[in-house]
Amino acid sequence: MTIEQLTPREKECLRLLLTPMRAKEVARTTGLSVNTVNEHLKSARRKLGTSDSWSAAQLLRALENPTKSSDTNKSGSPRPSIVTQNHSTDTSAFEPVVVERSSVLPFAKKGRPWNDLSFGWRLAWPFLLFGVIAIGAGAIMAVASELSQLTIALTR
Structure with a gap:
C-alpha cells in the first residue's frame, strides 16, 4: 500500500478525481481515452487495496501529504476554489490552474465540476424551474x- 507502486499516470488520474x-x-483533461x-x-485501486477510485484518491492524497487538511474548511463548507493540473504531453511539468466555484448555475462548464452547488441552491433550482x-x-x-377571441371576433 505504498504510492511508489503507482505510475505517474495513475497518480495523475487519482489527483484529478479529487478536483472533483x-x-x-x-x-x-489528460488527452487519454475513457477506457485508458x-x-x-x-x-491504482488494486495497488492501493481499495474498492473504489474515490477512496484510492483520498488515500493517495493522505499518503503524499499527511499534514494537509481535507477539502473543507472548519465550518464544513467546501473551499471557494480548487486547483487542477494543466496537462500537456509532458507529464513531468504541471502548472496549477485555479478554478473558481462562484457560479450558482447548475450547468457543467469546462474546468468547473458538475456537483459544486450548495445544498440551498440544489433545493432552490427545482422551485425556480417550476416557476419559470x-x-x-x-x-x-x-x-x-x-x-x-380574435378569431371569434373576426368571424362575426
Whole structure:
C-alpha cells in the first residue's frame, strides 16, 4: 500500500478525481481515452487495496501529504476554489490552474465540476424551474385565449 507502486499516470488520474472530476472529464483533461483512464484507476485501486477510485484518491492524497487538511474548511463548507493540473504531453511539468466555484448555475462548464452547488441552491433550482415553466405555460395559455377571441371576433 505504498504510492511508489503507482505510475505517474495513475497518480495523475487519482489527483484529478479529487478536483472533483469524473472519468470522462479526466480523460478529456489528460488527452487519454475513457477506457485508458478507467484502466489506470482500476490498477491504482488494486495497488492501493481499495474498492473504489474515490477512496484510492483520498488515500493517495493522505499518503503524499499527511499534514494537509481535507477539502473543507472548519465550518464544513467546501473551499471557494480548487486547483487542477494543466496537462500537456509532458507529464513531468504541471502548472496549477485555479478554478473558481462562484457560479450558482447548475450547468457543467469546462474546468468547473458538475456537483459544486450548495445544498440551498440544489433545493432552490427545482422551485425556480417550476416557476419559470408555470409562467411560460400561463403566457402560452393567455396568447392562445387572445387568439381564439380574435378569431371569434373576426368571424362575426
